[in-house]
Amino acid sequence: MYLRALTGLADDGTTTCSSEELAAAAGVNSAKLRKDLSHLGSYGTRGVGYDVEYLRYQIAREIGVTQDWPVVIVGIGNLGHALANYSGFRSRGFRVVALLDADPRRHTEVVAGLEVRSFDDLESIVAEHDVSIGVIATPAVAAQDVADRMVASGVTSILNFAPTVLSVPDGVDVRKVDLSIELQILAYHEQRKAVAPGSEVVS
Amino acid sequence: MYLRALTGLADDGTTTCSSEELAAAAGVNSAKLRKDLSHLGSYGTRGVGYDVEYLRYQIAREIGVTQDWPVVIVGIGNLGHALANYSGFRSRGFRVVALLDADPRRHTEVVAGLEVRSFDDLESIVAEHDVSIGVIATPAVAAQDVADRMVASGVTSILNFAPTVLSVPDGVDVRKVDLSIELQILAYHEQRKAVAPGSEVVS
DNA sequence: GACGTTTTGTTCTCCCGTTCACAAACTCCT
DNA sequence: AGGAGTTTGTGAACGGGAGAACAAAACGTC
Incomplete structure (x- = not known):
């Protein structure tokens, strides 16, 4: 900040x-x-x-912003699209080296100048580009599997957008961003405002 | 959670x-x-x-999840698209009632079954649907203006994806989600791991 | 009906982040 | 050169969240 x-x-x-x-x-x-x-x-x-x-x-x-951090994004749905195109990543030293999706129908797509590749290519991509940071933008059910594969292939930091608690071994960092929980927090405060006006602020 | x-x-x-x-x-x-x-x-x-x-x-x-919360999204770029299509909102009681963008070229688009409308329609939409929650997915430079207009038209809770600190009057709640800061935090821990292996966890 | 087992609700303590307040240090003006 | 005015860096106080520990309550068994 x-x-x-x-x-x-x-x-x-x-x-x-x-x-x-x-x-x-x-x-x-x-x-x-x-x-x-x-x-x-x-x-x-x-x-x-x-x-x-x-x-x-x-x-x-x-x-560590002076370094160049290679990043893989798994799950190229709506959110994955947005993340792949997000200019804020590149300007802060993050370079998206690959977009992966388990659905073969997406593999023809080209997003943000990158071809969407098969999830099976994860290991080789991580090894080739020495990737240590992975982004999960899959549905909740797939997230744990993706995390396990990421960890197995050498990723040690995960940014998780799927609404699931990931379990990972020690030494692996996970940060979670849950978009609808943010809205729920706002809605909660809205409801409180309606009941007792002018008393609370977001904590 | x-x-x-x-x-x-x-x-x-x-x-x-x-x-x-x-x-x-x-x-x-x-x-x-x-x-x-x-x-x-x-x-x-x-x-x-x-x-x-x-x-x-x-x-x-x-x-307050049992209620139905109308929501407006301003800024229909990559992220706005993703948010408009995000199914997690609807399933949790949030109903996107309008998509607004300042760029007239976007006004022909239909995203997630909703026509993208002019930002000038904000006041009438907020009044019509009794909207109290707004989402800002614009570039940083536009965010404060959007927030001011939202507040003036009656919005009292804002979810801000733009990388800016918004200033709003008392009684208005703002929550900020900054995607690249999340990655930066991971990168920081990665760097520390590389220097002193096996000592730190995300806090 | 009494007793042991299980699990909640709550109290107490600890620890960490935040804020206040002030001494140290630097600049500028006379 | 010296003093007034600023602003940093840090020690001390405050507050609140998190975990351990325990009493109260419900269930099952005899």
């Missing part, structure tokens, strides 16, 4: 910023921002603030 | 479950699950467990 906020400031021509400004741009408290940044080192100057470009590079280096 | 886990259990024919089982299905600790459920009331029976169907209805009622 800080990285993105800094990029925004840089695009506006700002060369220096205080913790207050950056915190406002990122939507957090300034004390938290300073403490977070202090974990990376002392990249600010007291009385002045932070150099936007310098801090930006330091954060990018720390979180 | 509990609701989804319960639905899964119900589909498997389970009629009763313990907190341990449900916690495992939802991927959480059983003590946490019991504490969470106790906030809704005492819907379990000691020595037996929870009745799956009964608990499912109680949770659904509490979080």
